[in-house]
Each structure stands twice: as C-alpha cells, then as structure tokens.
Amino acid sequence: MSVAEFMTPASLDDALSIKKDRGAAARVIAGGTDLILRMRDKVLSPSLLIDLRRLSLDGIARTDEGLSLGAYVSLSQVLESADIEKYFPALPAACREFAGPPIRNRATLGGNIVNASPAADLVPPLIAYDANIVLSSTGGERVLPLVEFFVGPGQSVIEPSEILTEIRLPLMSTPSAAIFIKLGQRRSMAISQVNVTTRLTVGESGLPVEARIVLGSVAPLPMRAMSAEGILLGKELSDELLSEAAIKAREEVTPISDVRASESYRLQMTEVLVRRALLATRDELSGSATDG
Amino acid sequence: MVEMKIEFNLNGKPAQVSAEPDKTLLYLLRDDLGLTGTKDGCGSGDCGACVVMLDGIPVNSCMVLAAQAAGSDVLTIEGMAKDGVLHPVQRTFGETWAFQCGFCTPGMLVSCYALLESNDNPTREEILTAIAGNFCRCTGYQAVVKAVEQAAAELRAANGGGND
Numbered sequence: 390m391s392v393a394e395f396m397t398p399a400s401l402d403d404a405l406s407i408k409k410d411r412g413a414a415a416r417v418i419a420g421g422t423d424l425i426l427r428m429r430d431k432v433l434s435p436s437l438l439i440d441l442r443r444l445s446l447d448g449i450a451r452t453d454e455g456l457s458l459g460a461y462v463s464l465s466q467v468l469e470s471a472d473i474e475k476y477f478p479a480l481p482a483a484c485r486e487f488a489g490p491p492i493r494n495r496a497t498l499g500g501n502i503v504n505a506s507p508a509a510d511l512v513p514p515l516i517a518y519d520a521n522i523v524l525s526s527t528g529g530e531r532v533l534p535l536v537e538f539f540v541g542p543g544q545s546v547i548e549p550s551e552i553l554t555e556i557r558l559p560l561m562s563t564p565s566a567a568i569f570i571k572l573g574q575r576r577s578m579a580i581s582q583v584n585v586t587t588r589l590t591v592g593e594s595g596l597p598v599e600a601r602i603v604l605g606s607v608a609p610l611p612m613r614a615m616s617a618e619g620i621l622l623g624k625e626l627s628d629e630l631l632s633e634a635a636i637k638a639r640e641e642v643t644p645i646s647d648v649r650a651s652e653s654y655r656l657q658m659t660e661v662l663v664r665r666a667l668l669a670t671r672d673e674l675s676g677s678a679t680d681g
Numbered sequence: 682m683v684e685m686k687i688e689f690n691l692n693g694k695p696a697q698v699s700a701e702p703d704k705t706l707l708y709l710l711r712d713d714l715g716l717t718g719t720k721d722g723c724g725s726g727d728c729g730a731c732v733v734m735l736d737g738i739p740v741n742s743c744m745v746l747a748a749q750a751a752g753s754d755v756l757t758i759e760g761m762a763k764d765g766v767l768h769p770v771q772r773t774f775g776e777t778w779a780f781q782c783g784f785c786t787p788g789m790l791v792s793c794y795a796l797l798e799s800n801d802n803p804t805r806e807e808i809l810t811a812i813a814g815n816f817c818r819c820t821g822y823q824a825v826v827k828a829v830e831q832a833a834a835e836l837r838a839a840n841g842g843g844n845d
C-alpha cells in the first residue's frame with residue numbers, strides 16, 4: 390500500500406469537487422473491507438482516499454416511491470431496518486449470509502455495488518427489486534437502473550468524477566414475494582458459488598405480471614435470466630412451469646470454473662436453486678394471499 | 682507519504698499518534714501503541730483474531746485504516762477489564778476452557794463482549810451468529826458457547842433480574 394493522502398470531507402460538495410479534480414487517482418472509501426485488501430495486494434493503488442463517513446450517506450428514509458438508502462448504509466444497518474425487512478425481505482436475507490458480524494458492521498451497500506463483483510451478494514436482490522442508483526458529480530446527479538451499472542468483472546459505467554450516493558427501491562405492487570438463496574461452501578464467511586434472487590408480483594387475475602430471476606456468480610456480471618422470467622408471465626405457477634423456467638435460466642447463464650466451483654456444478658446448481666427459489670416465492674405468495 | 686495526526690479514544694483514554702494514511706488500525710495498535718493483545722491472523726478479515734470494538738461495534742481491525750478511526754472510541758482486549766476486575770465473559774472463558782492455544786481468544790472475546798453488551802440472554806443460535814466471523818481451530822466452539830451462556834447468566838443476575 391502507498392496511499393499518499395487521506396481526506397475526510399465534511400460535505401458532499403467538497404467530496405465531489407475533490408473527486409472531480411483528482412479523478413481516477415482518488416478512490417472513495419466507505420467501509421473499506423474490500424478496498425483495503427485490494428490496496429494491500431496492490432490490485433489498486435490510489436494516491437488519495439476520500440472517506441465518506443461525514444457525508445450523512447448512512448440514512449434509510451421513506452420516500453413517495455419507496456425507500457431511499459444512502460450508499461454508506463452498512464449491512465448491519467440493513468438488518469436493523471424494519472422497513473427493509475417488511476418491504477424488501479430478500480435484501481436482509483442476503484445480508485444475513487454475508488461474511489460475519491464484524492464485516493457486516495463495516496461493509497456498505499454502496500461498496501458492494503461499486504466493486505462490481507460478479508459474486509456480489511446484495512446486487513441480485515437489489516436488481517430483483519428494480520433498484521435505481523444515484524451517481525453524483527459536481528455537474529449534478531444521474532439516476533440509472535442498477536442492472537445497467539455493470540459492464541464486466543470489476544467494471545461499471547461510473548465516471549472518475551462520480552460518487553455513488555444513493556440506492557432507491559420502489560415499493561412493489563402487491564401481492565409480491567421475493568426469495569434469496571445463496572450457495573457457498575459454508576453458511577458464514579463464504580463467497581457465493583451461485584446466488585439467486587427471484588421475485589414474483591401477481592395481478593388481479595392471480596397470475597404473475599412481473600417476474601425477476603437474478604443470478605450472481607454465474608456470469609461476468611450479475612444478470613437477469615430474462616427468457617426464464619418471460620416463461621412465467623401470465624401463467625398458472627405450476628411445479629412444471631417453475632421447473633421449465635429453471636431449465637431456461639440454466640441455458641442463459643455463462644459461468645466459469647474457478648477456485649470456488651466448476652462451471653458444470655454452477656450450471657446444475659443454477660437450475661436447482663432457481664427452481665427452489667421460485668417454489669419458495671410461489672409458496673410465500675400463496676401464504677400472503679391467505680393472510681389477506 | 683505524509684504522516685497524519687490521528688486522535689481517538691483508546692480504552693477510555695485519549696490517544697494521539699502519527700501514522701501513514703494507509704496504516705491499518707491493527708498495526709497502529711500493535712506496532713505504534715504496543716497493544717499486542719489484538720492479533721494479526723489472516724490480515725484479510727477471514728479469521729477474526731483482530732476484532733476490536735469501534736464506536737461500540739465489533740470490527741476487523743485489519744480492514745479498518747487508522748485514519749478511518751480518527752475521532753472514534755476504540756476498545757481492545759486490554760481495555761475490557763474494569764479496575765483490574767475481568768469482565769464476566771473473560772473469566773468464564775477460563776472457567777470453561779474456552780481456549781487452548783489462545784490466539785483467537787482476544788478477537789473471540791471482543792465478539793462475545795459485543796453480543797453481551799446488547800443482549801444478556803442470547804440463544805445458542807445468537808451466540809453462534811455473533812462468533813461466525815471468529816475462527817478457532819482448537820476448541821470446536823462448544824466451550825465458547827458455554828462460556829457466553831454462563832457470563833450471560835451472571836450478567837442477568839447482576840442486573841437484578843435473574844428471571845429468564
């Protein structure tokens with residue numbers, strides 16, 4: 390590591406003008422749980438670190454559209470939020486299986502997004518809930534769907550002058566249900582071999598009007614299995630239909646073999662986990678229907 | 682590289698040090714402040730031997746820069762005893778043989794302490810979750826769970842309750 394400077398700006402405007410002046414040589418540091426290791430291993434060598442902690446980006450607030458989450462919100466804060474648990478339960482489900490408590494206390498939503506890891510656990514649930522993100526710069530804000538943020542492993546559309554400041558989650562129309570399933574080598578402290586988030590929203594007919602099947606660790610970027618999603622729309626959610634969608638999802642993913650799992654295992658597990666997640670999502674939906 | 686002045690509260694006392702901007706809190710504690718109770722295990726957040734309390738929550742000090750801790754309260758294993766009296770969980774660790782080699786113990790104790798600070802009646806599942814980021818290669822964790830349960834019972838009794 391050889392960072393020359395560390396700055397803790399007191400306002401977002403200050404942070405953004407520093408980022409504009411110093412560009413890619415400056416890295417934003419939030420929790421640091423990934424960045425510090427990548428600096429130590431010399432994968433990244435920023436000359437300046439800009440600490441976000443004084444910028445009040447750690448809020449969770451209700452808005453007209455849904456929830457606004459600051460980029461500096463930690464995973465532990467997600468787990469403490471009753472609103473997130475109520476409206477977006479697949480997100481805390483992913484947080485619960487993320488590393489262990491000391492890391493969850495530091496790691497942030499923004500960090501998990503900006504790292505652009507194909508294995509990021511929080512990204513598939515956020516995409517399944519149609520999250521938008523806010524990229525701020527001295528020129529203003531741009532808002533884009535999270536699913537459009539990623540370009541490849543570790544690569545995204547963020548500009549050197551921009552800082553990710555906010556994640557926006559729109560309230561789902563109801564009835565709606567979502568399930569997160571992670572496969573790792575153990576329950577804690579493991580990086581995903583495959584992770585799946587499914588969401589189904591049904592209309593007045595009782596049939597799905599929206600379907601999301603979002604996968605991590607099985608492609609260069611977190612991805613939606615859109616052909617599989619299409620199979621489910623407007624159809625009775627029979628076991629056979631859910632199995633058919635799972636098979637289709639397997640055809641859509643392009644995993645690699647690495648230290649955590651082989652390509653063929655990931656392919657098989659994609660089908661298994663998508664089917665399980667869809668079955669659980671359907672069960673959750675029928676449970677919430679009888680509750681009403 | 683310019684050294685930065687970093688002020689923070691360390692085990693209840695103000696501390697002022699100079700450090701490079703990329704120095705981790707772990708090395709600041711061990712090398713600059715001589716507090717070697719906090720251990721350097723894996724250096725990558727996997728083992729939990731370096732866990733300390735930062736502003737009341739347990740964190741891996743190998744993954745926190747000293748500069749990020751400026752202005753914060755830091756509690757290490759050296760600050761856990763009060764006026765020479767061990768915290769109950771430190772004592773029950775000894776009584777139940779919740780360690781053998783002892784290398785994971787400081788970090789493990791900090792995680793258990795953090796749990797007991799917020800919950801003096803944890804379930805077994807809550808204890809296992811609290812120590813999910815602390816690896817112990819000696820004990821198999823059973824004695825650790827027992828030590829936390831015993832300490833929790835003592836804390837409840839001391840808090841005047843005792844009723845579960």
